[in-house]
Amino acid sequence: MARWQRAAGAALAMALALAVQGCAREDGSRILGHWRAERFAVMSLKLPVGPELHITRDRLASADNALALPISAITQDDDEVTLETAGAIGLSFHFVEPDRMYVELPFVGKIYYRRVADTPPEAVAQGSAPAAQASVPAPAAPAAPVRPVAETAPAAPAAAPGEQYYHQALASAREGDDDGALRHLHRAFGAGFSGAGRVAASPEFAHLRTDVRFQVLLSRYDGE
Template sequence: MKSRAIVTGMMCGTLLAACSEQEGPSIVGHWKAERATVFSAQLPVGPDIVISEQAIRVPGTDGTIALSGITKKSGEAVLEMPYGVGLSFYFDGADRVHLNAPLLGKIYYRRVLDAVPTQVAVTGAVPTVPAPPPAIAVPPASSAPQRPAPAAQSANVIDVAATTDAAPNVATSTSTSPEFAHAVLAARQGDQDLAIDRLRDAFQHGFKNIDELDATPEFAALRSDVRFQALVARYR
């Protein structure tokens, strides 16, 4: 009887260990390349990827890789591709992973929560664009009159017309690029990571006014950041 109890206990322990290995964050979702280390410099690299149980695809392109399955290990998810090839992602948290690429080293990805499209108030036009996560509270400049927020305005809509009045150094052409305006606001508040993300979105949505970018004083602190330098050099 005693030996049977020992064997039963060992089996239960094995089952509990196997179950615990299956727990943890999921690799399924939308992931955005964060940065890669190249010769001690951290540069943004790699496209967005969307991982499902059946495939890996690159949004906005026809690039799709079929998957035969996903194997989860402790802190690792292996995407099983055709011909016995496996691609390993290592979790650095619930919403951050990395993979090891030849020559480039570690490429980091962070999870993107796809937002529901909303409207951004812009002087003279109201285009429908993805809502920036999260909305940025813009303090009014001391010399500009404060404007009460319209009662019917949604909490996640930023009045770009008000922010340009409060910030005369931002070129008026930013009214045609909400993403660029968000980048300026984030840089003014000292959030360099968000400023670079919004500036990358502006380029991807067609922003090409490099002269305006060079003349914007809010980006002065970013000009020594290698991520900013690489991003601007790519679209200059």
């Protein structure tokens, strides 16, 4: 007999422990959030059969605040969650799915609700969500000092093609390229260069004065 009593006592203690754990886990928080009544069809219309509900730890309210009831406690028994309101009146909701429940009202019957995903239960478990803090714009960086734009000197006029060829002939003569110097001189005179006297007086061309090609070139364009 004593062994049976000890076994029964141990079983009772385990059952009580499991019950306490179950109550700790099921505190009714699953009902917190935003709920929308399911619609029913009337001819070609689908109408909601109940108001949208916002449920927090301390308040049950409709979306338009036409219904607003303070909540003193929330209890849960398996899939039934009861909201204790003023006057010790309890309003019970029955869960058929994690995000679907119904409430049964006299003369109306069952009104089914589905959770609206815009308000997660964790957010409303602490009551109304705090207003978002206004973002403060970061201070603007100081503007960089404006540097005065330097005035651009007007571009020098481009040298005439004849002058360009003349300077190329000078460069070729300095490098000892006699053929190149004569070729550029011929191009210079052909492009309108009229400085035969400058060519004859330039020391760069002094060693070409005995060259027949140089002499013919000067005689052809001298006086133009």
